[in-house]
Amino acid sequence: MAKILTTKKQTKSAVITKVASLLFREKGYNAASMRELAEQLNVEAPSLYNHINSKAELLRNICGEVAEAFTNNLDEITEEPISSSKKLEKLIRFHIKTTLSNFDMLFVANHEWRHLPEPWLSEFLQQRKNYENRMVQIIKQGILAGEFKNHQPQVAALTILSALRGLEFWQKYNKLNNVKALENNIVQQLLTGIIK
Amino acid sequence: MAKILTTKKQTKSAVITKVASLLFREKGYNAASMRELAEQLNVEAPSLYNHINSKAELLRNICGEVAEAFTNNLDEITEEPISSSKKLEKLIRFHIKTTLSNFDMLFVANHEWRHLPEPWLSEFLQQRKNYENRMVQIIKQGILAGEFKNHQPQVAALTILSALRGLEFWQKYNKLNNVKALENNIVQQLLTGIIK
DNA sequence: ATATAAAACTAATAACTGTTAGTTTTGTAA
DNA sequence: TTACAAAACTAACAGTTATTAGTTTTATAT
DSSP states (O other): OOOOOOOTTSOHHHHHHHHHHHHHHHHOTTTSOHHHHHHHTTSOGGGGGGTOSOHHHHHHHHHHHHHHHHHHHHHHHHHSOSOHHHHHHHHHHHHHHHHHHSHHHHHHHHHSGGGOOTTHHHHHHHHHHHHHHHHHHHHHHHHHTTSBOSOOHHHHHHHHHHHHHGGGGGTTHHHHSOHHHHHHHHHHHHHHOSBO | OOOOOOOTTSOHHHHHHHHHHHHHHHHOTTTSOHHHHHHHTTSOGGGGGGTOSOHHHHHHHHHHHHHHHHHHHHHHHHHSOSOHHHHHHHHHHHHHHHHHHSHHHHHHHHHSGGGOOTTHHHHHHHHHHHHHHHHHHHHHHHHHTTSBOSOOHHHHHHHHHHHHHGGGGGTTHHHHSOHHHHHHHHHHHHHHOSBO
């Protein structure tokens, strides 16, 4: 009769959610079974339900936590008295850092959100849309201030977000390379392009 | 007793694969059932097996077709006697055009490939890796020729590929906007950045 | 019209799904 | 030690899954 191991700081449901992040990333939400999740925690599947309400809620908690982290960061950036290009740069750096440090959760939030049941799905998409819109605003301000090229702001925002969402591929570089150097490299490329 | 409708040019298995692309994109490979696929074709599920071998093979055919299209395009570009930046631009434009014209298949190949059973999974990943490596080569040549900034070529390649994979979001603009203008906008941003 | 092949059908299977009910064990505080 | 709550367990359910076997219908070519 094994037990779910916790450290002092985290609840059992937090531990389950963490392992679920890993599993959902590796196999996808639907292909990952509760029995498999339980096995990784050295416990039988029904035991999980002493700590969580449903599989779907695990996904919701993962997506919600990610969305909240990014929203909070954007709140902070928005209030800072810095130029639009500095704001954009800070936003990009936060994406990169978070991707490298919270790989599993971020991957799940980026790729498995469509399996959220309603009303969580609509909530999540609304948060995403808000985030995009606020980023578009920053770019618009940068164009007005003469800092940015006169691109379509929405195209610019979504192209950058696209690039940042694909950053999962850099996870393996987390230990190999100098993370800061990688971050700088990506920031430079997204802001100023590749052509001389 | 309905029938699977085909036009003169396409086989029944091609029609099934096409509908499967749509379904796999909307619901994900695992959440999409063969019964659902059959229903969309006005047929019972077992009838499908007169034309296909397995659900997994549908996924394989989708991923394989996409991989082949991109490899063929890269073959063509590589042989052309043009500058590295022109090659990169052509490659980017092909990604954008293909994303807008073959949305479902591309989305499935980009997001559902991890559900391929072996040995198809390994084959697909190998093809992907080759594609990335060849793109890195183009960028290396561009740096040597003084056309590109001295970024890490692999970081540059994967950042651009990241951005291009996220292009699914532009699907809705397919009919609204001028597709060519959208394409130019994205190309400009990826090649020369956003900052003035 | 008749024979044959293609392609649909119905019925069924074995495996797996998330989750519940009810029970037993474990940890904790008096 | 005893009482109580927390958290594990076993057994089971109702539903879904891809797929097979065997049969019947439909289309095609002689």
